[in-house]
Amino acid sequence: MAQSLTTQATDLAAAKMAAVNRFIMEHVANSGVWMPLPGVHIHLPPWFSVHGLMLTIAATILVLLFGLCYRHKDPVPSGITSILELFVLMVRDQIAMPFLGAKDGRRLAPLFCSFFFFILCLNLMSLTPLFPAATANINVTLALALVTMGFMVIGGMVKNGVVGFFKAFLPHGVPWPLLILLGPLEFIGMFIKVGALAIRLFANLLAGHIVIFSLLSLLLMFGLLALPVVALVVLVFFLELLVAFLQAFIFTLLSAIFIGQLYHPEH
Amino acid sequence: MIGSIAAVGAGLAAIGAGIGIGLIGYSMLQGMARQPEMAPKLMVNMLIAAALVEGVALFALVICFMGVK
Numbered sequence: 201m202a203q204s205l206t207t208q209a210t211d212l213a214a215a216k217m218a219a220v221n222r223f224i225m226e227h228v229a230n231s232g233v234w235m236p237l238p239g240v241h242i243h244l245p246p247w248f249s250v251h252g253l254m255l256t257i258a259a260t261i262l263v264l265l266f267g268l269c270y271r272h273k274d275p276v277p278s279g280i281t282s283i284l285e286l287f288v289l290m291v292r293d294q295i296a297m298p299f300l301g302a303k304d305g306r307r308l309a310p311l312f313c314s315f316f317f318f319i320l321c322l323n324l325m326s327l328t329p330l331f332p333a334a335t336a337n338i339n340v341t342l343a344l345a346l347v348t349m350g351f352m353v354i355g356g357m358v359k360n361g362v363v364g365f366f367k368a369f370l371p372h373g374v375p376w377p378l379l380i381l382l383g384p385l386e387f388i389g390m391f392i393k394v395g396a397l398a399i400r401l402f403a404n405l406l407a408g409h410i411v412i413f414s415l416l417s418l419l420l421m422f423g424l425l426a427l428p429v430v431a432l433v434v435l436v437f438f439l440e441l442l443v444a445f446l447q448a449f450i451f452t453l454l455s456a457i458f459i460g461q462l463y464h465p466e467h
Numbered sequence: 468m469i470g471s472i473a474a475v476g477a478g479l480a481a482i483g484a485g486i487g488i489g490l491i492g493y494s495m496l497q498g499m500a501r502q503p504e505m506a507p508k509l510m511v512n513m514l515i516a517a518a519l520v521e522g523v524a525l526f527a528l529v530i531c532f533m534g535v536k
Contacts, residue, residue, distance in 0.1 A: 294511065399522070399525060399529060400518065400525055403525035403526075403528055403529050407525070407528065450514060450515075453515065454515070454518065457515070
């Protein structure tokens with residue numbers, strides 16, 4: 201009797217655990233079904249996925265936001281444009297110009313503004329219950345990092361010439377036998393930097409969302425007994441809000457540093 | 468217990484990153500206390516260093532995630 205009760209309890213816990221896992225995976229994993237509200241299933245066409253939809257929505261939001269706010273060419277920012285210009289100025293003056301120089305910084309500032317606002321928009325969207333987390337998908341972040349790599353490689357080659365681009369990987373002031381070892385290492389380092397850029401954003405977002413959902417699923421597992429965990433979830437949520445801004449900033453900052461390293465190699 | 472060794476690995480990665488980020492924050496606070504006018508510059512550089520340390524920890528975490536399967 202006791203034996204069967206224990207197995208029943210274990211089976212129940214296992215079933216709940218499986219439900220929780222599915223619940224978490226539906227939020228962070230890519231699929232063909234979008235569930236904006238509980239019980240509402242929107243099936244997408246087979247050539248489209250829910251994360252692709254999120255990217256499209258984020259891009260639409262940004263185009264509409266900037267397009268509508270700057271329809272009148274008002275020189276004095278007011279309301280929402282003053283917030284937007286705060287971020288644009290921060291990206292240009294604290295990220296682009298110190299690491300790329302005044303001229304290149306001004307020229308590449310639109311790229312970094314796009315990175316910053318796009319990642320920020322996706323991160324903030326994924327914190328609302330309506331949208332799944334697109335930046336918690338490695339394919340999205342790797343694609344963004346590959347844009348950075350394109351600017352590193354093609355931009356560096358256009359700016360310094362093909363020979364100058366490869367010379368950037370040879371550190372100065374070391375004896376030449378060491379260069380045979382260090383040159384390829386620095387070259388591989390470029391790919392590792394780009395991969396780390398992608399994995400940092402992906403893992404931060406994925407871990408944050410899994411933490412929020414795991415804590416919330418304690419309610420599913422233990423019922424009302426676990427109600428105080430909601431306070432903890434609110435705390436973690438505000439931490440995630442900070443992480444959303446911080447990761448957008450860090451991604452943009454590191455992109456600027458990596459591009460700057462190949463645009464202006466040290467001599 | 469499936470994946471318990473992977474969980475131990477995630478914990479070990481957190482120890483290393485915790486020590487690293489703690490040292491970075493310690494020196495940043497010290498530098499800020501000695502020269503408050505340098506604080507904005509120190510903040511950006513601290514974030515860069517913290518992001519690099521965190522990157523290693525997250526690499527380990529991702530590998531632990533992969534080990535769970």
